[in-house]
Amino acid sequence: MTVRFSLLAALVFSLVPIFSSAAIAADRFALVIGNAKYPDADAPLKEPVNDARSIADELKRDGFTVEVGENLTGDGMRKALERLYGQIKPGAVALVFFSGYGVQSNRQSFMIPVDAQIWTEADVRRDGLSLETVLGEINNRGAGVKIALIDASRRNPYERRFRSFSAGLAPVIAPNGTLVMYSAALSSVMSDNGGDHGLFVQELLKEIRVPDLMAEETLNRTRVGVTRASRSEQVPWISSSLAEDFSFIPGARPAVAALPQQPAAETPPPPPAAKVDPPTPPKAETPVPPAPEKPAVASLPSNDPPRSPPQPALADDPTIKSLTAKLVENPDDAGSLYRRGQVYASKGAYDLAIKDFGDTIRLNPKDVEAYNNRCWVRAVTGELQSALRDCNEALRLRPNFVDALDSRGLVNLKSGLAKNAIADFDAALKINPRLTSSLYGRGLARQRSGAISDGEVDVNNAKAMDPNIVKEFAGYGVR
Known part of the structure; x- marks a missing residue:
């Protein structure tokens, strides 16, 4: 399947002197979710709930009607989304922020509720909520501007031995008028920093508060800030197909640049830290069990995990x-x-x-x-x-x-x-x-x-x- 993404490569996005204020004057609605307490994880995540609360507070100051959900089950997430859909009027702005675990399956990204029971690929699609489906439904309700901020590129408890999977999140096929940002690059994972707030949200809040920035510039500056602060270990991903100007801060005016309009193109990431790509193993015939070597009698390591009874x-x-x-x-x-x-x-x-x-x-x-x-x-x-x-x-x-x-x-x-x-x-x-x-x-x-x-x-x-x-x-x- 051929996928084409409309991504913006420049930091100057309004190239027409006539400013359209439709997106600024429109009703603004947001659903903000922070999921931290997953029973399958070793411990609750430290960042999502605090990040969700801080994002919600900022969006309220920016004129959004905000619903906040914490540690939502699948049923809770679906009901919250239905309430969001019900608020949307033609031309409105609709924003979804999700922090928690995300899983990609069949080239789609799924937001995972806290009660998900995932062991197979089919379980992801059954219990997770597809970002593409959510954005499609928001679009069907008539939203003029659709924004998704997804902080879910974490190594999750469903991977490794318990499911064949692809790490990180997948590119999203979104309707026109959509702005999507992931906290890390496609198919990559990051670790929480152990603090009260994640790096992505820290940089995002800093840039949202800068006056006279259009939303795309806000997110590009966020990406640059995260990349620099992490020394290129975390590089957020952005996709945009916005057809009108929008600013998180109402009343902001886009900069007018005397530059020829360029076609939408993928946002090039900053130069990553120098890393050696994994060598591709040479092609071989169907692997068969290797000829067994004779193990030494005392080959067992002494630091095997203890076989203690369950807690x-x-x-x-x-x-x-x-x-x-x-x-x-x-x-x-x-x-x-x-x-x-x-x-x-x-x-x-x-x-x-x-x-x-x-x-x-x-x-x-x-x-x-x-x-x-x-x-x-x-x-x-x-x-x-x-x-x-x-x-x-x-x-x-x-x-x-x-x-x-x-x-x-x-x-x-x-x-x-x-x-x-x-x-x-x-x-x-x-x-x-x-x-x-x-x-x-x-x-x-x-x-x-x-x-x-x-x-x-x-x-x-x-x-x-x-x-x-x-x-x-x-x-x-x-x-």
Whole structure:
């Protein structure tokens, strides 16, 4: 599918001396959502609620009628959006701000409510709210100016072992008269800074308060500010097809420039920090299990995660309670067993996860996902021989299964079989060159096999793609 985006490349946007005040005089409505308390996450996000409140306060000062939602469920988000749709009149300005977790699926970006239960690609589309759908509905209600400010390019709790996914957000196909800004570049993720407010919102609020700026210039200045403050580690993305002048501050006048009008084009990002692109693995035939090396007797690392019993709060987890209730009614519900195993694994309750995955396999001996997830959990806890058997079975059932190749690479890495680990990570990267865990794992394996410089390139590239990758592998007992 060919997609064409109308992005503006200059900071001067009104090139006609006659100023249209329609967008400034129009009614202004905003829905501001800050979602922080996701049960599947290790801890609540620190920034979204404070950011949402600050954005809402500023928009109110700028003449918007604002509704603020905090920690909204899917039903709560849909009802809030319906209220927004109901307010819109022809020619109105409608703005949506969302801070929380976002996931891209099928080339669309979805805002995730706090009660989403996501294990598969279909779950994203079922429980998430499509940004394209929201903007389309706002347009259908007659809004003249449509603005979406999305601060959701975070590494989310649904990724890694529990869903095949693409990181970050996808470009949006929006109707004319739309201005969209993501807090980070397409298909990239960022980490919260741990403070009360995120960098994106800090810079956005600073620029919104500058008088006599058109909205596109406000967002471009925000992008420059975020890029500079983060030293190019975070570069927001902007898409605009506004057909009329609009300023966040009512009464602002656009600058008139004696420049020839240029066609809309994609906003070029500032020069990024120098990073080495991940090397594309050479083409290879269908990967087969590498010839096994004989592991040393004492190859198990001593820093495997402890297999402690689950925390007392685990039984009160709403997702686990819901799945357990289903299993009380039907103990042979393989889907609920598998999903509960995923939640247990994400919470660090590894013994319970292994049991649920085992029961899933008992009910369906060909469940390749259950084999892969049990392989990974066993790799994390140090049951390396059992983990290897599970991964091999997953790859027998589904050759070229990238997650199982990645999992087996971890098994071999922890077993001290560097050559086998490199072969598995190479095969995984051939299928998905941006699989950060395989890139980092291959880097460690290369270093351990003596290819120090090649290993450093992989490790540095993986860290550039995901600053949390070192911590993630430390959690697996690999340093």
